[in-house]
Every structure is written in C-alpha cells, then in structure tokens.
Amino acid sequence: MRIAAVAEAEGGGRLRGPDAQAPGPDGAVRRADDLAAAVAEHERGAADRGTPVRWIVADTAHFYPPLLERGVRIARCHDIALVEALLQGHAGRFGEAHALGAAWARLHGREVPPDPARSGAEGAGPQTALFEPDRSTLPPGVDPLDALVQVHDDQRRRIAELPRPGRFALLAAVESAGALAAAEMAHDGVPWRADVHDAVLTEQLGPRPPAGRRPPVLADLAARIGEALGRSLNPDSPAQLMRAFEAAGHPVASTRSWVLRRVEHPAVPLLLRYKELARLHSAHGWSWLDTWVSGGRFRADYIVGGVVSGRWATRGGGALQIPKVLRRAVVADPGWRLVCADAGQLEPRILAAVSGDSALAAAAGSDDLYARLAGSFGGDRQRAKIALLAAMYGQTGGDAAALLPRMRQAYPRAVDHVDAAAREGEHGHLVRSWLGRTCPPPMWGGADDPEAGPGERAARERGRFTRNFVIQATASEWALVLMAAVRRGLAGLDASRGRPQMVFFQHDELVLHVPAELAEAAAATLRAAADEAAAQMFGDTPVRFPLDVAVVERYSQA
DNA sequence: ATCGGGGGCCAC
DNA sequence: AAACGTGGCCCCCGAT
16 A cells, blocks of 8 residues: 655645545545654554555655654655666666656656755754755645656556566665665664773773874874884875885885885884774764764764665765774663674675576585685685685786686686676676666766767776676665565564664674564574575575674674 | 865775 | 775865
8 A cells, every 4th residue: 555645844744545535546635734643643554454555755864754753663665766766777867866856857758857955964963853844846836745646656667667577676665665774773873882982092092182183192103103214294194105215215106004014114013003093083083973973872874875786875974984993882772782694795695696607506505605616726715705706896916817717617607697797888888786776877978979989998997897786786685675674574573672773784784773682583583584585586596695693782792 | 265186994 | 915896084285
C-alpha cells in the first residue's frame, strides 16, 4: 500500500492514500495538522493489518528527520529523488537534476529546474524539530501530492521497461531504505566517549593547547626536525621539507611517508611521527571533538548515493575515515553492547558471484577466499590476494603484473569479466552494477563533441574506473540489501529495554548499539540478513558472504 | 581576505 | 612495494 506524503507549514502536512472514499486513482487526500501523528497512525494500522505502507516522499533526508524527532519511525519508503537519480544514470544522464520538481518537469516536457541547494546541517547542533519550509522546485500551482503520485507512477513504468526490472526495483527499494537508515543513524548517533577521546589525544599529543597553537608533542617534534635538518621549518610544508632535504644532501621527489622511509637521515623518524600525530590532531583532534560530539554521541551526516559507485559519502565529520586509534572512544552505553559486523573479502566474493567463474565461486564458498586461491600461486596466500586485487583495480605495476597471467589462467571468467568492463570504459561506454546502477559518462566525447576522443592516458584511467565500478558498485548494493534486511530484522526485536539501533555504516561494515540482552538476537539478525542479501541478489549461488560478527563494549575490540 | 589546486593521509 | 579503485579533509601556497 502506498501513501504519498508532503510536509507543510508548522508540522502539518497532507497524505494521499488508498483508504478513502474520495475520487481519484489513489483515493483521498487527507490534511493533517500533525503530520508526524498521522504518519504514526498509518504505520500502526499497517502493522496491525500486516500490509506495510510504502511512503512516497520527495526526499527522505528532508522529510524523515522531523518525524524521528517526534519519535516516529517508518518501515518503508520510495525516495523519488534517489530513484530519479538512479533512473537518470541508467539512461546515461548521470548527475542531472533529480529532485521531484525536475522529475515532474521532465515528465511534462517542461524546462527542468536545477535541484535546490542542500541546506546541510553543520556540526552536531540541535536538529530541526519542525519541517523546513517548502524547497520544492515545482512550478506554482502544481500540487506536490499530485506530482509525487505522477512521478512515482512514471518511475514504476520506467523501471518496468528496463531489461532487468526486478533487479532495478530491488535497487530502488534498498536505496530508499538506506535513506531511512541514514536519517535514523544521524538521529541516534554513535555512542562516543569524549573523555576517552580526550585521553587518547592527551596521551599522544600532550595537553590540549590554546586554539591555533601546536600541541606540545608536535611543537617539540617540529623543533627537533628543524635541528636535525639545520634550519627552522614548518613540517607541514612539503616545499620547505623538500628544500631542507635537498640542502642536507638527500633530495626527495616528494615528502610522502613511503618515500621518506627510504631516506637515511635522523630527521626522518621524527618527521614520520610528526605526520602521524599532526594528522590525528588536525583531522580528529579537539576541535573535531568540540564540533561533532555532543551528548555522548557522534552524529555522522551521511549522503546516500553520494559516491558514484553507490557507496555513501559523508558531509563533514569524516565519519568514513575514523582513525583506528580512536575506536577506543566508541563505547556502548552501560547495559548496552555494540554488535559489529564486517563482510569479509566482500569485493572478491562479488566478483565471483557476478562473473560466474566456477573456480573462483568454489573458492568463495569458504571463509577465507584468498587461502583457497593460494594453491594457484605456489601456496602463497599473499601473492594470491595481490593478484586478485590487481585484477579488480587494474594495477599494472609492481609485483602484481607478474601474477596476472597466472590469475587469468586459473580464473579466466573472473578476469574476463573485469577486463571486459575495462574495455567498455576505454571505449567510452557505460557499465552497470548487478542491480543496474550506472557509471557516469566519460568527460570526453559527449553530445557536444562526438569527434573528441580520449587521450591514451585518459582512456586507461577510464578503463580502471569502469573495471572497478562493476565490482565496487555491486558490493555497495549488496551492503544496502544487507542493511535493509537488518533494519527490518531489528524492528522485529523486543524494544521494551530500549530500541536496538543501527549506528554506523562504512561500506562493508555495520555497527549496532543494542541492549545487552538483545546482543545475541541482534547478531543472529545480522547473520540471517547476510544470507538473505546473498539470496536476494544472486539467488542460488555457491558464493558465500560470511559476516564477521563481534559483540563488544568497545569498537576497538571488534 | 578568499578561492582553489595540489600534496598528503585517513578510511574502505 | 609504492602509478591501484572510491571518497573526505586539512594544510600550504599561489592567484585573484
């Protein structure tokens, strides 16, 4: 059952569902003074009847947070903007406007308005308790409720006409479910102990300095680096460092760590230590803590579909680059546990599933795929791993090149699969994930200039991109299917001691925060969801997708 | 002062 | 070992 919903001023809104006596294909329009209450009522009714509602909304990231503030959760939605972006991408028009207003305009042959700029909440400030004013780009006089229903019908029709409508429908559903999960994660937040974070910083950097000053340990290292190089310098400046090393008789081509590591000079170990600590201080130091952690929670601002491959991005806070040393600060509340799940060796397993390579699929039936590959590489697991990753990433240099022929010989269909994707890219063609997410068109050539060809270098880069895209994008959607199943499973657990929460998601990792009594049930939910994800995506396949699940109090223990 | 490219490093 | 994909973010530094 679908219900289209739009928010209006002061917490009100309108719904258009099937449950009424009024005319029209989808029944009545109902005006609600309290939209959150009306949504909650429908969700309860749907649960009682066993006929879940799919909410048709223009933009989940805009619609859902105010509901969450009111304690209202919804099970399923169809996010018009996200699905429009997927459909546009599939049609070779990646990145074009995809908000409701744009979709409606295209449907009616009108001029397509650019998407509204996102207001992006900065920092961990209080969330908006009210629905924001209408940012729709629909023309005046067009009822957004009508537009939602029309565009939804149109999207369903366009999906039905695709070569693999079932797969794409699954993609649309899990992308939308991901948008719900992202809003819920932002709402609930990762439990984050500011005192532990501060202790880590103090232990590594010394006491917190006044704003704008270097922490003591960094200041000391900078001074000693200067002494070792015989001149005062700023270690943050690659140009100054290059000049200093040159003057000291050790010219370097760059100041990257791995380059410096090969230089024998007393300044090098100091500098390597400095770089490591400076990064911690600038990216996740005290000012990060002040900005992003409040009330014992870190709230990541996820952007669903923010990466071309379908991986999520984040806006501010660097949630997808939390350094490992800080995982000590992620601690479950008293009486609660973290349930951490990590899909091991996800991308090679995806390659096995999508390529239909029987030898690789057989290897992917075990918990350690790389170990099963080792036999083809003289028993060397590490070499097998390098060879497989090189095939997926298009690596041509280093050790990997020598291993590729062996890889091709042992797993021909798998290598063919990614080689074919690379060739498509080199020729300027599009490639798609298993469920139908489509890569952006190349920057060269295009409608304006059909004669323009890529340079050789650009073509090779494009080939590496499309080679990896078919794997990374499919891995991302596997993770989304998993997440949707986990969300469903968690909603079915007993919430009387507190609602189990999904609090962190990072490409192939999921962290739950649950009452201790529910930890085992949550772990079982995760494992069941992994099996479900594999079956939903690939049907009957020998490839396994083992999920490493750990119940811990601290993320660093996972 | 502000912008933006590049260098560098973190995560997967 | 160091030319291998997707990102975010901070710093420097030259251009405006």
